[in-house]
Amino acid sequence: MDTSRRTLFGTLAAAGLVAIAAHAPAHAQTTYNVASLADFTGPYADVMKDLVGARWAVVNWWNEEVGKGLGVRINMKDYDHRYDAAQVSSLWPGIKSELKPIAIMGVGGPDVAALQQRLPDDKIPMFMSTASYGFAWLPNPWIFNPRPTYAHESAAFFEWYRKEKNVSGPLKVAIISSEASPAYVDIHKGANKFAADNKDKVEIVETVYTEVQPSDLTTQVNRVVRKGAQVILIQTNTAAVVATKRALQAIGRKDVPVVMSSHNGLPASGKAIGGIAQLEGDYEVYGMAISTDQQTDSRKFYEMLRAKHKLNVGWTVMTVMGLNQALVTVRTVEAAVKDVGAAKVDGPAMRAALLKSPIPSNATFGILPDVSYTNEAPFPLKGLTVNVGTVKGGQYVIAAQGVPVPVVNKW
Amino acid sequence: MDPSGVFATRYERDQALVRTDRQRVALALFAVFLVCVPWLLGPRLVATASVMLITAVVVVGLQINTGHAGQVNLGQAAFMGVGAYTTGVMATHAGLPFWITIPAGGAAAAVFGFVFGLSAVRIKGFYLALTTIAAQLLFHFLVLNLPSRWLGGSNGLTLEPATFLGHRIADEASIYWLCLAFAAVMVFGAYGITRSRHGRAFVAVRDDDVASGMMGIDVVRTKATAFLIGAFYAGIGGGLWAYYVRFVAVDQFTLLNSIWFIAMIIVGGMGSVTGALIGVFAIKVVQETITSLGPSVVATFPFLSGDIVFATMNVFLGGIIAAFLLFEPRGLMHRWNILKRSYRLWPFPY
Numbered sequence: 125m126d127t128s129r130r131t132l133f134g135t136l137a138a139a140g141l142v143a144i145a146a147h148a149p150a151h152a153q154t155t156y157n158v159a160s161l162a163d164f165t166g167p168y169a170d171v172m173k174d175l176v177g178a179r180w181a182v183v184n185w186w187n188e189e190v191g192k193g194l195g196v197r198i199n200m201k202d203y204d205h206r207y208d209a210a211q212v213s214s215l216w217p218g219i220k221s222e223l224k225p226i227a228i229m230g231v232g233g234p235d236v237a238a239l240q241q242r243l244p245d246d247k248i249p250m251f252m253s254t255a256s257y258g259f260a261w262l263p264n265p266w267i268f269n270p271r272p273t274y275a276h277e278s279a280a281f282f283e284w285y286r287k288e289k290n291v292s293g294p295l296k297v298a299i300i301s302s303e304a305s306p307a308y309v310d311i312h313k314g315a316n317k318f319a320a321d322n323k324d325k326v327e328i329v330e331t332v333y334t335e336v337q338p339s340d341l342t343t344q345v346n347r348v349v350r351k352g353a354q355v356i357l358i359q360t361n362t363a364a365v366v367a368t369k370r371a372l373q374a375i376g377r378k379d380v381p382v383v384m385s386s387h388n389g390l391p392a393s394g395k396a397i398g399g400i401a402q403l404e405g406d407y408e409v410y411g412m413a414i415s416t417d418q419q420t421d422s423r424k425f426y427e428m429l430r431a432k433h434k435l436n437v438g439w440t441v442m443t444v445m446g447l448n449q450a451l452v453t454v455r456t457v458e459a460a461v462k463d464v465g466a467a468k469v470d471g472p473a474m475r476a477a478l479l480k481s482p483i484p485s486n487a488t489f490g491i492l493p494d495v496s497y498t499n500e501a502p503f504p505l506k507g508l509t510v511n512v513g514t515v516k517g518g519q520y521v522i523a524a525q526g527v528p529v530p531v532v533n534k535w
Numbered sequence: 536m537d538p539s540g541v542f543a544t545r546y547e548r549d550q551a552l553v554r555t556d557r558q559r560v561a562l563a564l565f566a567v568f569l570v571c572v573p574w575l576l577g578p579r580l581v582a583t584a585s586v587m588l589i590t591a592v593v594v595v596g597l598q599i600n601t602g603h604a605g606q607v608n609l610g611q612a613a614f615m616g617v618g619a620y621t622t623g624v625m626a627t628h629a630g631l632p633f634w635i636t637i638p639a640g641g642a643a644a645a646v647f648g649f650v651f652g653l654s655a656v657r658i659k660g661f662y663l664a665l666t667t668i669a670a671q672l673l674f675h676f677l678v679l680n681l682p683s684r685w686l687g688g689s690n691g692l693t694l695e696p697a698t699f700l701g702h703r704i705a706d707e708a709s710i711y712w713l714c715l716a717f718a719a720v721m722v723f724g725a726y727g728i729t730r731s732r733h734g735r736a737f738v739a740v741r742d743d744d745v746a747s748g749m750m751g752i753d754v755v756r757t758k759a760t761a762f763l764i765g766a767f768y769a770g771i772g773g774g775l776w777a778y779y780v781r782f783v784a785v786d787q788f789t790l791l792n793s794i795w796f797i798a799m800i801i802v803g804g805m806g807s808v809t810g811a812l813i814g815v816f817a818i819k820v821v822q823e824t825i826t827s828l829g830p831s832v833v834a835t836f837p838f839l840s841g842d843i844v845f846a847t848m849n850v851f852l853g854g855i856i857a858a859f860l861l862f863e864p865r866g867l868m869h870r871w872n873i874l875k876r877s878y879r880l881w882p883f884p885y
Contacts, residue, residue, distance in 0.1 A: 164829050204826045209787050211826060213780050214586045217707045218579020233786070241693060241781035245705060259690035303679050306689035306784055313689065 154467050155197045158183070158453060159225040161215075161235055166207035168231070174437040175253070176202060178446025179229055181435035186454040188433070195466040198457060205234060212238035220246055227251060227456070227474050229449050233307055236260060236267055243267065248471035249478065251453050253445035255385070255410065256503040257310045258535050265502035268478060270448050270492050271411035272503045272529060274359050274385055275314025280510045280529040281383055281409040282318075282326050285355060288524075294319075294327040298348035300358045300368055304336035311359045317535035329353050337363040345371035349380055359385040365393040369402060378405065386410040386441050390513055390520055401518040411529070412448050413491045414513040415439045416520050422447070425489035444491060451488040452495070456481075493526065536876050550730050569715055573708035581707045583823055588714035589775045591815045594799045595725045596768020598811035602800050603729055604761030605741025606655050607663050610648075610670030611769050611796045616788030617674060618644040618770025619777040623692035624685070626777070633697035633704075637717065637774035641767045647674075648766020652759035659744075671790050678785040691784035694777055704778065714775050721771055725808045728764060737761055738806075798856045804866025813867050821852055 160179055162172045183200045191197050201223055205212045212234050219225065228243075228250040230236070235250065243250060243266035255277055256269035271277065286295045297319070301312040312331050319326040329351040332344045345368055348356065356372075358364045368382055382403070384393060389408035394400030408414070413422035417439075426443065429435035437443050459477035460469045482496035493509040508529035513522055543549035553559050573581050597611045618640035625636040647670070654666045678686050686692065696705035697713065704713050728734050736757045739747035748754045777783050795818070803814020863870060 165825060204829050206822075206826060209780060209784075210586055211822075214582040214823070215579065215826070217582040218577060221578040233784075237691070237782050237784055237787065238780055303676065305786055306679065306691065307786075309679055309689035 153192070153195050153197050154469070155199050156457065156469055157223045157225045158198055158200045159219045159223055159228045160200050160202045161205050161212065161228060161230050162202055163207040163231055164202075164204040166205070168207055171440075171442045172231075174440050174442035175231070175446040177435060177437035178429075178443045179450040181429040181433045182447055182450035182454060185429055185433045186457075190454070190458065194458065194461050196457065196461055196469070198454065200229075205231070207232065207234055209234040209237040216242065220248070226460075226469055226471055227453050229253075229453060230267070240267055246471070247475075249456075249475045251449045251456075253449040254387070256501075257307060258314050259306070259310055260502050261534055262502070263500050265499075266475065267502055268452070268497060269503040270452055270495055272505075272508050273314055273532070274311040275318055275535070276508065276529045276532050277385065277409050277411055277510050278315050278357055278359065278383065279318045279322075279326075279532050280508075280527050281407065281512060282355070283530055284512060284524055284527045285407075286325065289354075291354065294323060294325055296327050296329050296352045296354045298329050298345075298351070298353035298356045299331040300334060300338075300341065300344070300356060300360070300364050301331055302334055302336045302338075302360050302364070305360075308360050313535050314532065315357060318530075318532050321533055322530075334364060334367075336361070338367040339363075340371070341367040342371040342374050346375050349375065349377055353380060356380060356382045358382055358388065360388065362388045362393045362396040364388070366397045369393075369397055369406075382406045384408040386412070386445070389441055390515055391415070391441065394515070394520075400515055400520055403515045404518065406515060407523065408513045409510050409527075411493060411508060411510045413444050414511050414522050415441055415444050416513065416522055418522055420522075421486075421490035422488075425491070448488065448491045451491055452478075452483060455483045455487050536879060538879055552726055552730075570712075572715075573711055578707050581711050583819065585707070585711045585714045585779060587815055587819050588711070588718040589772050589779060590796075590799070590819065591812055592718050592721045592775065593769045593772035594796050594803075594811045594815050595722055595808055596765040596772070597796050598800050598803075598806070598808060599725060599728060599737070599768070600761045600765025601797070602805040602807065602811070603734060603741065604737035604758065604765075606652070606758055606761050606765075607660065608667045608762070608765060609664050609790065609793045609797070610651060610667035610674075611765065612788040612790065612792035613671040613674035614644045614648050614766040614769035615773035615776065615792075616678070616783075616785065617647045617766075618773025619783045619788070620678065620686055620692065620773075621770070622774035622777040623687075623694055623783045626694050626697075627692060633699070633713070633774075633778060637771060637778075640774035640777070641770035644770025644773060645763045645767035648769070649759055649763040652762025652766075655758040655762060656755045667793075668790065671793060674788070675785055687783070689785075691782055692777075694781045694783070696781060697778045710779055713778065717771060717775055721768060722808065722812065725768070729808060733757070733760060741806075800866075801864070802856065802859050802866055804868030805864075807866075807868045810866050810868030813871070817867060821855060825852055 160176065162176050163169055164172055183198050187197050203215055203219060205215055216239060225248060228248060230250045230252050232254060239250060250267045252267060252269045254269060255271040255274045258273055282295050282297065299312050299315055302308045316328055316331065319328045330348050332348060334341060356368055358368060365382060365384055365388055372380060384390065385408065390400060390403055390406065394403050413420065426439055456474050456478045457469065459481035460473045463477050464473045479497050479499060482494060485492060485494050494507055495504045496507060497504055509526045510529060511522060512524040512527060513520065537554055541555055553562055572584055593611060593615050597608060600606050600608050621643035622636040622640035625631045625639055651667060651670045655663050658666065679688055683690060696703050698704065704710055736752045739752055740754055740757045744754050799814035799818050800811050802817050804810030859866065
C-alpha cells in the first residue's frame, strides 16, 4: 500500500469516527423496563382493558414527547397475575430476572400481599393506582399509592358535606360494609376511627355488615334511616350500592345520599342499577380526576392521547387509574434521570427520586392533586385533596374539586 | 400390574413402592433432577415449582381425605389458612424457627380439621360438603373478628424469611429447596399412610362405611382420622406458603382455592397419591401457560381483542376440568395406568 492510499484510508477512517462521535449523543438512548401487572384472566379482567390501555398511551406519549429529549426510553411489558397472590408470587422472580425492571405498575391487593416483603430486598418500587389501606400504612415503603386511604377520602367528603349542607352537630353516617374481604373491613375501620376521633363532626350510627353481593337491604337501610343517618357510605362494591338504592326507593327516602368510591362509583353503579339518573343526588369521592364529560385539563390530556398516541379506550374511572399510575411512574423516571443521569436509573434511584421530588398536579394534567411522598407512609400525607362527583339533572358532573383531606389517625 | 417376571415372595415386597431396579434408577434420577431444578431452570419456573410443591402438599392431604377416605372436603383452603396463621403467629410473636413453626401449623390445622371430621361421623356426601364450607366461613370470620393483636385481623401477618444455620431463606432457590424437603417427606408419608392399615380402613370406609363397620373397622375414628391427616397436610402447606409469600391474609385461603384443589385431584385421579401430584402439575402448567400466552397472543395479533383472547383462555381452562369430569372422571392416573398396562401386555390385547 503506497503512502497516498494509506493517507486516504486514514483520513476516511478518522472522518468516520468523528461522524459517529458527533452523532452519538443525539441517538444514544437508554432503555429502561417497567413491568405492567394486570388481571387479564381473573375476576377483574373485564375492566383491565381501560387500565392497561391508559398505561400504554402514557408510556408511548412520554417516550415520544419527553423521553427522546432525556435520552431515555421506557419499555413496558404486560403480565397477567389473575388477581391472585400465588400467581404474583410465581411471576415475580421471572419478571425480576428477565425484565430487570426499574419499576412496577400494580393493580391491587394480591400485588401488595405478594410483593410487599420482597420489594425492599429486590429494591424495585411499585406504583399503584388505587387508594391505600390502613394495613399498608407502614414506614419505609416500596409500594406507593397516589391516593390516601379510603378512610381519608371519605373523611374529606364528610367535612365537605357538613359545610355544604350546613349541618350543625355531627354528620350522622351509616356504613354498609362486608366482612368478606379484609380490605372492606379495613375501610370501615378507618371511617369508624375518624368518627371516634372527631365526635363533633361525624357520628357513625351503624356499620351494617352484609353479604358481599347483597340482594335486599330494605330492613337494614330502614333501620339506619330511622336512626337518623344523613349519609350512607358504601366503599365496597356496586351490588351493595344497588341494594341500598333499591331499599331507599322502597322506603321512599330521597334525602339520604349514598357516597361511593372510585371502583364502585356513579358510572359503574349507575350501569348496574339501570341508569345513572337513578343515582340523582348521590356522590362519589376520591383523590383523582373524575371522568365526567366536562372539559378539564385531564380530559384534554386524554383526548390528546386518543388523537396522537393510539389510546382506544373510553374515558372511565379505570382509564383515569391507569393514567394516574403511569404518570407517576414516568414523572419519577424524569426525576431520577435528573438526579443520577440518564444512564444510571435503577430501582433505588426511582424510589429516592419519588421521595425527593414532589409531583405537582399540572405534571399529571390534573389527574392527581399535588403529590409528595415521605418515608413515613406509602401515600402522600400532606396537602392531600379529593374530588367529589355527583349526578345532577341526570348528568354525571363534578360537585367539588380540591376538597382538602383532614387528618386521619392510624387505626 | 407388575412387569412380566416381577413377583413378590414376601408381604413387604408386595407392599413396596419401588418394585424394579429400573424404577429405582428412574426415581433416583427424578430426585436428582428435582434437587437440581434451581440450576437447570430460570427463576420464573423455579418460583412456579415452589408453588407447585406447596400446592402438592395440600392436595395430597385432600387426596387422603377425599380420594382415599371418601370424605368430601371443601374446606381444605381454610385448613391451609389455619396452618399459615399458626406458623405466622409463632414465627412473628415467639420468634420460633421454621422447623418448629411449620409442623406446629400442621398440628393446629389438624386439630381444626379433626373438629370438622367429627361432624362426618353423622353426615356424608352433600351435607358433609356443606359442613366443610362452614369451616371455610368460620376461619374467615374468626381471623377478621378476633382481636387483631392475635392474628392481625384485616391487617394480615408479615413474616421475616426463615433462616437455616444462619442462611436466610429468601431467594428462589432456597425457598424451593425448603418446599422440596417438606414436600418429599409429606409425599413419602402419604404413600406410607395409604399402604398402612389406616389407609386400608380409609378405602373400606369410602367404599361402604356400613360394611366396614360390620367388619370391625372403627368408622368414627377412621373418618375423623382422615380429616385430621388431610388437614395436617393442608397446615404444612399453609406454613410453607407463609414463608414463601411472607405475608398471610385471610383472602389468600378462599373457597375458590378449595375448589381448585378438588379440581386437581379430579384431573389427576381420585384415590392415588401420584394422581394428586399429576393433577397439581397439570393444572398449574395449564394455568401458567395461559398466564404466559395471553399477553403474548394479544401482542402478536393485535387485531384480536384482549378481552376475547383472555375470555377464551378462561373458558379453555374451565373446559379442561369439565371434560375430565365427563370423559375421564378417574383422571390422568387412570389413563397412565391403561397406557402402562398396554405396554406391558404388548403384543397381547389383555
